[in-house]
Ligand SMILES: Nc1ncnc2c1ncn2[C@@H]1O[C@H](COP(=O)(O)OP(=O)(O)OP(=O)(O)O)[C@@H](O)[C@H]1O
């Protein structure tokens with residue numbers, strides 16, 4: 158047992174301990190400061206959400222207590238918590254169990270399989286507790302304060318937060334283990350991992366949509382849904398998480414034995430999981446590091462294709478792309494959102510539309526109506542201005558949000574790791590290398606953000622939207638993309654994280670990714686809000702505003718690019 | 734003419750630890766120079782300064798084939814091929830993709846590229862591996878592909894950090910043979926090693942480094958002459974690098 162705790166503690170420390178460290182070890186003080194500033198920023202961003210949840214808990218209690226149904230709310234919160242764990246836990250489980258690459262080091266140690274699996278489970282558990290607590294605590298606080306709950310309520314809440322993630326996590330872990338076990342024979346392991354994650358994301362999206370549907374219902378149908386029991390969603394959920402009913406019972410004053418049953422069922426699940434997982438896990442994980450090899454000679458014809466001369470920057474860019482897209486860790490963490498974002502929005506919207514309207518022909522009718530409406534749009538006047546403004550604003554918003562998840566540039570130098578030496582001994586100037594790295598993030602960004610936007614907007618134009626606004630919107634997106642990538646690369650250039658043990662740490666525990674994300678959001682929101690305010694306050698034409706914004710962004714682009722190029726020589730020279 | 738020249742080169746890590754201390758060194762053309770010293774003596778640090786990876790402390794100068802590494806970095810970097818002691822870059826590239834990439838970086842014409850790849854692959858017995866990802870290579874194979882990549886532009890100077898560790902006897906022999914041919918063609922090779930027999934058999938010149946200072950440079954015969962008849966190279970080495 159002691160070994161198990163030591164192992165779990167070590168894994169936890171390795172996984173999270175250096176999450177906050179970047180840079181090469183100089184300037185300790187400054188780092189702490191910016192670290193603190195970052196946490197402050199995160200807290201500020203989270204606060205409104207926490208307040209909303211808190212209010213939700215209070216209002217929910219007020220609403221339901223009148224009819225004596227307040228237990229329903231707790232039940233819903235618990236189920237929501239379980240679902241959140243299931244969805245958010247999946248990627249983390251894949252990471253900790255399959256992509257951390259430490260299994261080769263753990264196996265030679267005198268540990269039993271269950272101890273290794275258990276320790277990894279604990280690591281995910283701790284992380285999940287932190288995630289669920291963000292949702293649970295404010296809701297329960299609101300509920301409990303409104304209900305004037307006593308000490309036992311708070312105690313049980315605490316126990317609940319600690320134990321609720323266990324069962325959904327066990328499911329998620331088993332699902333991924335089965336998936337990985339089935340894919341054991343696959344030749345291209347990295348492709349398998351990538352596809353698996355995308356599949357899981359789609360599943361998670363479906364689950365998220367269903368719960369979104371639940372959230373849209375009014376009070377009565379919600380109550381009816383919960384009361385309907387067996388066939389409803391909640392019925393399914395309560396069978397999926399059989400322990401939660403007892404937690405709710407304990408919370409609503411059903412007696413301490415309910416809590417015992419809850420804990421007992423949870424423990425049973427964990428024990429069962431350990432039993433199954435310690436058999437299932439190692440079969441799949443051990444082949445993760447294997448790569449297929451053919452051991453074949455290159456034929457003369459292949460050589461013609463493989464050995465071919467290209468320019469230095471093009472060659473460097475090709476290398477960047479290959480290293481990025483062939484590593485699932487890099488691809489999933491840095492670029493995944495880019496190709497799939499329209500589908501993440503459009504598919505759920507489409508499904509929701511069909512569900513709402515009942516049949517496909519009705520959707521067709523609706524589209525016809527929309528089209529009619531669009532074609533009747535006045536070509537001038539206030540409404541036309543509003544439409545043009547909305548088009549540009551959406552393109553702007555999408556580019557800011559999706560573009561900030563494009564972490565290719567934000568980790569471009571960190572990903573070199575110890576291999577940064579290569580950058581320094583080849584006869585290629587640091588500027589040229591930075592240009593290639595910039596393109597490695599900019600090209601996917603332009604293709605997958607501005608490109609998709611162009612297609613979407615052109616469809617809109619065919620339906621009757623103004624062409625000029627569409628073009629201006631795409632131009633804004635392009636200018637934004639350039640600036641954002643320059644900024645991200647510049648940040649990574651200034652303080653890259655060059656010391657890491659595995660690829661996971663290079664991108665996931667990289668502060669540059671987080672910092673650029675928040676800074677870009679803050680700047681993007683600020684600039685966007687300013688434009689909207691100007692539009693509303695002075696009724697400036699959206700074309701004028703968009704054009705002005707475009708000029709401003711273009712000027713920023715030039716500035717950031719020059720900053721990057723000037724920094725390149727000095728900063729890279731100083732790496733050691 | 735000297736191919737590599739170091740004048741008053743020092744390197745201080747983290748402000749306090751002096752890893753290389755006022756080094757003056759010239760490496761002649763047409764020679765194989767062995768760089769020998771105990772662990773932590775400063776071999777890797779020196780080679781990294783010569784190749785421009787590390788910046789020496791202010792005051793000294795390094796020239797590679799007549800080009801100052803600080804004043805004309807790109808011209809200087811074209812003069813050598815370098816293999817570092819941790820060849821774990823580019824694992825997700827295929828062997829042939831890596832070699833072609835290096836060919837592009839050093840702007841080697843296609844025909845020359847093909848010829849060199851074919852000849853190196855044959856000598857290192859890597860023909861069957863080039864189509865696979867470097868990730869699937871063994872340690873020695875990774876070492877060999879890195880050497881092939883570093884030599885693809887036929888550089889005047891080879892700088893190799895512990896190139897022979899991990900190579901099987903046949904590949905080690907091939908590499909040593911290639912070094913000899915290179916030196917005999919009037920170019921030069923500088924490599925670090927721990928294996929004294931290699932230095933003994935292969936090197937025209939040796940430099941022994943201890944605690945950041947070169948404690949001996951010259952030929953092996955001269956070194957032997959300074960010691961008693963019958964003492965092995967190992968004994969000589971141990972007495973030179975003794976903590977005194
Ligand atoms: N990045 C670094 N930061 C601080 N000190 C370092 C760093 N790299 C090396 N050193 C120190 O510099 C000294 C020389 O190290 P170097 O790597 O040059 O030795 P070496 O001769 O190559 O040894 P080996 O035979 O083990 O490869 C050592 O004392 C080492 O601790």
Ligand SMILES: [Mg+2]
Nearest residue numbers: 776777778818
């Ligand atoms: Mg060394």
